[in-house]
Amino acid sequence: MSDVLKLSKMNGMDAMDGEPRPHNLTIRTRRNAEYDVVEVRISDSGKGIAKGALTSIFDAFVTTKPQGTGLGLPIARTILESYGGDIWAENRQRGAVFSFTLPLTRMQAE
Numbered sequence: 403m404s405d406v407l408k409l410s411k412m413n414g415m416d417a418m419d420g421e422p423r424p425h426n427l428t429i430r431t432r433r434n435a436e437y438d439v440v441e442v443r444i445s446d447s448g449k450g451i452a453k454g455a456l457t458s459i460f461d462a463f464v465t466t467k468p469q470g471t472g473l474g475l476p477i478a479r480t481i482l483e484s485y486g487g488d489i490w491a492e493n494r495q496r497g498a499v500f501s502f503t504l505p506l507t508r509m510q511a512e
């Protein structure tokens with residue numbers, strides 16, 4: 403799970419590179435008792451996600467970076483889904499926010 407956090411932080415840093423300051427990267431964690439999940443939100447004050455790309459960025463090899471693999475987010479999603487979690491992206495007034503959830507109760511092996 404630390405891999406998911408690490409690559410989300412890297413993405414946030416990349417998105418703020420060259421953007422006006424202040425640069426803010428915030429990670430908030432909370433328990434949502436209603437759904438029995440932990441929610442983690444990583445928000446940045448970067449350039450935001452291109453319109454229409456909020457879901458396609460989770461597909462393999464989708465990248466806007468010259469040296470990018472476009473594999474970070476699809477890997478994150480695969481990891482989270484294997485634990486019964488989820489990940490999604492939204493734009494904020496300035497920047498992007500990635501939210502992910504993980505169930506607190508361990509799922510039964512199938």
Ligand SMILES: Nc1ncnc2c1ncn2[C@@H]1O[C@H](COP(=O)(O)OP(=O)(O)OP(=O)(O)O)[C@@H](O)[C@H]1O
Pocket residue numbers: 409413414417446448449450451452459464465466467469470471472473474475476497498
């Ligand atoms: N925080 C963010 N703000 C704006 N766009 C983002 C953010 N995170 C991801 N993206 C967009 O999603 C694309 C895919 O991200 P992903 O992590 O899968 O690959 P990458 O970052 O391009 O490559 P790599 O992870 O190998 O450096 C990025 O190229 C970028 O366009």
Ligand SMILES: [Mg+2]
Pocket residue numbers: 409412413474475
């Ligand atoms: Mg990345």
